[in-house]
Amino acid sequence: NAGVTQTPKFQVLKTGQSMTLQCAQDMNHNSMYWYRQDPGMGLRLIYYSASEGTTDKGEVPNGYNVSRLNKREFSLRLESAAPSQTSVYFCASSAHRDTQYFGPGTRLTVL
């Protein structure tokens, strides 16, 4: 099993450009999550999906959209990137409200 995979690993954008971060899990988990991690800020939840077909806002949803494409895939879209969105983005999944399994992260720089 690959666990949680994320693409791309690194990305540099210019202000105003758009992009989609992809996440997939092969553990048949119901719940999936998107976090951002900034220096000294820990992880902050952007959006989550408790089950296929549902999505909910987390702590910092502004400037992002998500799509739960199917049970395996959960994508995060930046419609118009801003320098404040420079961060490391992590996707995670879980079977229930317990252990979360994390992907390796996407390092995004917005110039």
Added chain:
Amino acid sequence: SQQGEEDPQALSIQEGENATMNCSYKTSINNLQWYRQNSGRGLVHLILIRSNEREKHSGRLRVTLDTSKKSSSLLITASRAADTASYFCATDTGAQKLVFGQGTRLTINP
């Protein structure tokens, strides 16, 4: 605002010593979890303790939970260089999501 706050923010000890990290939280929880993050990597789950449990062990890890004080501690015994990482507590408040603290950066010196 963060639900969990770790203390200390950074800890540096000698190999073989024990490392203790603390986590405080604000609201009632279903469970509390500890995760490790090596530099440049994703988080890895270490241990989960439920609200009706007071202590839990896993190998060299010992976690305690005091719900009256809304606090938890993670003890790593006989530390090794490979334990160098950031450690995060995360609380499950029953809202289908975890809330993470800001982490403790642990450095084990040889």
